[in-house]
Amino acid sequence: MNTADNPLLALLQLSQQARCTSGDELAFLLVNDTFALQPYRQAALWLDGQGVKALSGALQPEANAPFVRWLEQVFAELQRQGKPAGWIDTHDLPSALAREWSEWLPAHGFWMPLQQIGGVLLAADRQWPDDNQPLLAEWFAVWRHAWLALQHAQAAARQGGVAKLKRWFRPDTVRPWWRQPKPLALIGLGLVLLFPVRLSVLAPAEIVPARPETVRAPLDGVIGRFYVQPNQQVQAGQLLFDFDSAALAARLEVAQQTLETASAEYRQYASQAIYDSKYKSQLAVLLGKIEEKRAEVDYLQGQLKRAQVHAASAGVVIVDDPSEWLGRPVQTGERILRIANPKQQEVEAWLPVGDAIPFDSGTQLRVYLAAQPLNSLDARLRYMGYEAKPRPDNSFAYRIRATLQGDALPRIGQKGTARIYGQRVPLVYWMLRRPWAIVRQTLGL
Numbered sequence: 001m002n003t004a005d006n007p008l009l010a011l012l013q014l015s016q017q018a019r020c021t022s023g024d025e026l027a028f029l030l031v032n033d034t035f036a037l038q039p040y041r042q043a044a045l046w047l048d049g050q051g052v053k054a055l056s057g058a059l060q061p062e063a064n065a066p067f068v069r070w071l072e073q074v075f076a077e078l079q080r081q082g083k084p085a086g087w088i089d090t091h092d093l094p095s096a097l098a099r100e101w102s103e104w105l106p107a108h109g110f111w112m113p114l115q116q117i118g119g120v121l122l123a124a125d126r127q128w129p130d131d132n133q134p135l136l137a138e139w140f141a142v143w144r145h146a147w148l149a150l151q152h153a154q155a156a157a158r159q160g161g162v163a164k165l166k167r168w169f170r171p172d173t174v175r176p177w178w179r180q181p182k183p184l185a186l187i188g189l190g191l192v193l194l195f196p197v198r199l200s201v202l203a204p205a206e207i208v209p210a211r212p213e214t215v216r217a218p219l220d221g222v223i224g225r226f227y228v229q230p231n232q233q234v235q236a237g238q239l240l241f242d243f244d245s246a247a248l249a250a251r252l253e254v255a256q257q258t259l260e261t262a263s264a265e266y267r268q269y270a271s272q273a274i275y276d277s278k279y280k281s282q283l284a285v286l287l288g289k290i291e292e293k294r295a296e297v298d299y300l301q302g303q304l305k306r307a308q309v310h311a312a313s314a315g316v317v318i319v320d321d322p323s324e325w326l327g328r329p330v331q332t333g334e335r336i337l338r339i340a341n342p343k344q345q346e347v348e349a350w351l352p353v354g355d356a357i358p359f360d361s362g363t364q365l366r367v368y369l370a371a372q373p374l375n376s377l378d379a380r381l382r383y384m385g386y387e388a389k390p391r392p393d394n395s396f397a398y399r400i401r402a403t404l405q406g407d408a409l410p411r412i413g414q415k416g417t418a419r420i421y422g423q424r425v426p427l428v429y430w431m432l433r434r435p436w437a438i439v440r441q442t443l444g445l
Contacts, residue, residue, distance in 0.1 A: 007135050010036040014139055018146040026150065027054035030120065030143050037139055038132050040124040041106050046075035047118040067104050073097055075119055078111055085112045085137065087127055112136065114144045193428040198421050201355035203400065205367050205418035207410050208348040209340030210403075213313050215240060217330040218306040221248075226322035234311045234339065241325070241336065243307040252300040259293035266290055315339040318412065340412060345404055347379045349418040350397035353388050354437065357422045365402045369416035378405040381420070 014036065017029055031043040031054045043056040052068050052075070055061045061068050074097055083092065088111045090098035105123040112120045120140060224244035228234055266286040319337035330336070347367055363381040379402035388396040400420070425433075 015142045031056040040122045042123040195427045196424040199425045200421045203349040203351045205349040207414045210344040210346045212338040212340040217334045223325045228317045232317045245307045255296045262290045315341045347402040349400040364421045366419045
């Protein structure tokens with residue numbers, strides 16, 4: 001049978017839905033499905049202390065919308081007047097609210113107060129017969145009962161948890177305390193929280209050469225050519241790179257020519273000084289000039305030798321891209337590359353400031369490389385920096401160097417995570433160390 005032809009059947013179906021619906025769905029049911037009992041254009045549910053809870057045709061009312069704010073004023077006025085159930089119009093409202101009635105609602109409104117809850121407003125273009133109002137009143141009463149039952153059930157559930165907790169902590173006066181399970185459980189929990197565990201922190205780590213030879217620019221100039229490639233094995237004395245020496249060679253040639261000219265002039269004055277004593281006074285000046293030019297020649301020859309850089313020891317060349325250095329001007333002391341012994345490796349880790357727990361020399365580290373997820377490396381702490389340094393991610397961290405243990409030789413440059421072990425502490429301290437540090441930094445305790 002169609003519910004539109006039988007209002008009692010529609011009331012029965014609405015009552016069944018109200019008994020098995022949650023809070024928000026119950027509010028949605030009231031403003032939308034009441035249409036099955038009596039057609040209307042708009043409906044609104046207002047709850048005391050919460051404002052407009054639901055609007056017909058809307059999933060969620062916007063609290064700051066002009067229509068919603070006007071409705072809240074209307075509901076508050078009707079509640080203040082103690083208006084009984086029935087039809088209302090602009091004559092029942094103050095002039096400030098009545099002027100906006102035609103902008104938001106049809107001409108007629110049916111008001112139904114819900115005791116202890118709030119009220120419902122149904123707006124229609126025309127008033128419906130009085131014989132339809134008992135069905136609406138019955139439906140609103142059923143809905144109110146379902147809403148209060150749902151609120152009581154939620155409150156009882158919240159209070160039930162508190163009551164259970166109180167009953168759990170209530171002492172048992174019949175048995176002595178050492179035979180009661182609650183004190184024994186608390187003692188067991190305390191012992192577990194005091195159980196000593198190894199404090200540890202995590203830090204990003206990388207395999208680096210232990211004692212690499214740093215090759216720096218011996219002079220100011222432009223690098224002309226690289227003779228080695230990244231990861232290439234080189235021997236002591238092998239040529240690594242050289243500088244563009246054209247300018248040095250030109251300066252050396254000019255200095256040598258100047259030196260020869262000064263030497264020839266000295267010889268000429270020396271021969272003439274035998275017959276004329278006035279030339280003897282010029283010999284000391286010319287001799288000083290010769291020494292000056294000879295020193296310049298020696299310096300430029302030394303610079304030409306230094307323009308070719310050789311490896312001081314054997315190892316593997318560590319450089320990113322040699323082509324980036326070609327034609328690039330460098331200054332004296334600028335690092336160009338490094339030469340590392342592949343058999344001398346160690347771990348470099350960066351410990352965040354918040355995880356800088358006390359460490360002893362020789363503290364154990366366990367390194368988990370990203371390229372070896374199934375294996376780990378053991379290391380021993382060699383030193384930890386005293387001053388935190390800025391990192392590329394704008395954070396500060398302490399540099400840690402650790403010596404690898406065992407015969408494993410991973411590739412230099414591999415990255416991973418290092419777990420650094422500290423002292424043994426109670427389990428409760430291990431659990432609350434970071435939260436308590438955040439609380440102290442936030443609240444200043």
